[in-house]
Amino acid sequence: MDYIIIGAGLTGLHIAQALQNRNQTYTILEKSKGLGGRLATRRIDDLGLDHGALFLDSIDNNLTLETISTDLGHYVPGGMNQIAKIMAKDLKIMKEQKVTKLKPQNQGWHIETEEGLVLESKNVILTAPLPQALDLLSQNHLAPNENHELHSIKYTKALILLVTLESTENFSSSIFEGHHFQFMKERKLHPKGLVIQCSPEFSEKYFDQAEAVSTDEILKIFKRSPLGNLKIEKLELKKWRYSRPMTTYSQKFLELYPGLYLCGDGFGLPLESSRVLINHLL
Numbered sequence: 001m002d003y004i005i006i007g008a009g010l011t012g013l014h015i016a017q018a019l020q021n022r023n024q025t026y027t028i029l030e031k032s033k034g035l036g037g038r039l040a041t042r043r044i045d046d047l048g049l050d051h052g053a054l055f056l057d058s059i060d061n062n063l064t065l066e067t068i069s070t071d072l073g074h075y076v077p078g079g080m081n082q083i084a085k086i087m088a089k090d091l092k093i094m095k096e097q098k099v100t101k102l103k104p105q106n107q108g109w110h111i112e113t114e115e116g117l118v119l120e121s122k123n124v125i126l127t128a129p130l131p132q133a134l135d136l137l138s139q140n141h142l143a144p145n146e147n148h149e150l151h152s153i154k155y156t157k158a159l160i161l162l163v164t165l166e167s168t169e170n171f172s173s174s175i176f177e178g179h180h181f182q183f184m185k186e187r188k189l190h191p192k193g194l195v196i197q198c199s200p201e202f203s204e205k206y207f208d209q210a211e212a213v214s215t216d217e218i219l220k221i222f223k224r225s226p227l228g229n230l231k232i233e234k235l236e237l238k239k240w241r242y243s244r245p246m247t248t249y250s251q252k253f254l255e256l257y258p259g260l261y262l263c264g265d266g267f268g269l270p271l272e273s274s275r276v277l278i279n280h281l282l
C-alpha cells in the first residue's frame, strides 16, 4: 500500500480523493462507526441535528451539495455530515478501526488497530486533532518532544446541548451571551430541534463537571434567553474535547519522520492543509 490515512474527517477524505484520482493505493482507517469526524449529524426521533461544527470557514467549491454562506461560515442544509457522505463516495474506508500501534518497518510503516488489523504502508498520514495525534505518537515512542511548537497547539473544548422544543415557530438562530442558538429547521433538519453550542470559555469551565451539572448550567442560560418560556421535550449533552485549534502550526503539514505525515486543522483550515500536503505528495 502507498498510503494509510488515519481518520475519515474532512482532511482524510480530501486527501483520499486526491490519491484515488491519481491511482495511488491507499486505505482510510477510521475509529468510529460513522464518517466525518467533527462534521457530525445526530438523529433524535429519526430527525437530524448538527452536533459538531455548525459552520465551516472554508468549503470545497467542487462539492455537489447545496451550501449556504453566512457571516459565521458555510453550512449545508440536510446536515453537515452530508459533506463527508458525498466526499466518501467510492473511497476505500475501513470503519471501526482504531489505530493504536505505529512503528517504522522495511522503509515504510507497520500499523495495528485495536480491533486486530495489521497493515503495512510506505506512508502514513495522521489527521486526528493534534493533541490526539501526539498521544498516539507518544504511546508509540514517536512523539517529537523537542518540537515545542507542535506541543503548544491547544484546542478549545465544546459543550453542546441538543434540544427538541414543543414549538419553534417565530424564532430564528441567534447568539445569546456568546452561545450559539441554532435552529435545525433552518437547515432542513429536525423541525423542533435547537442546538445550543456553548462558548469556549463556558465549555472549558464546565467540561469536566458531571453531565447533570453542565446540563443544568446550560439550561439556566436557556431560561434567561428569549426562548426561556418554550417547553423542552428532549435533551442530550454532547462534549468535544477538541473542537477548534486556538492557534495553528507555522507550516501546513509536517513530515515528522520519512513517510509519516501530520496534517489537519492544527495546521490551518483542513482543506488548505490537505491541499498543500497533496501538492507535496503528488
Ligand SMILES: Cc1cc2nc3c(=O)[nH]c(=O)nc-3n(C[C@H](O)[C@H](O)[C@H](O)COP(=O)(O)OP(=O)(O)OC[C@H]3O[C@@H](n4cnc5c(N)ncnc54)[C@H](O)[C@@H]3O)c2cc1C
Binding pocket: 006, 007, 008, 009, 010, 011, 012, 029, 030, 031, 032, 035, 036, 037, 038, 039, 051, 052, 053, 054, 055, 056, 057, 058, 072, 073, 097, 098, 099, 100, 127, 128, 129, 132, 136, 158, 197, 240, 242, 243, 244, 263, 264, 265, 270
Ligand atoms: C463544536 C464544533 C464547532 C466547530 N465550529 C467550526 C466553525 O465554526 N468553523 C470551522 O471552520 N470549523 C469549525 N469546527 C472545526 C471543524 O469541524 C474541523 O476543523 C474539521 O471538521 C476537522 O476535520 P479533520 O478531518 O481535520 O478532523 P476530524 O474531523 O477530527 O477527523 C479526524 C478523524 O480521525 C479519527 N481518528 C482519530 N484518532 C484515530 C485513530 N487512532 N484511529 C482511527 N481513526 C482516528 C476520528 O474519529 C475522526 O473521524 C468546529 C468543530 C466543532 C467540534
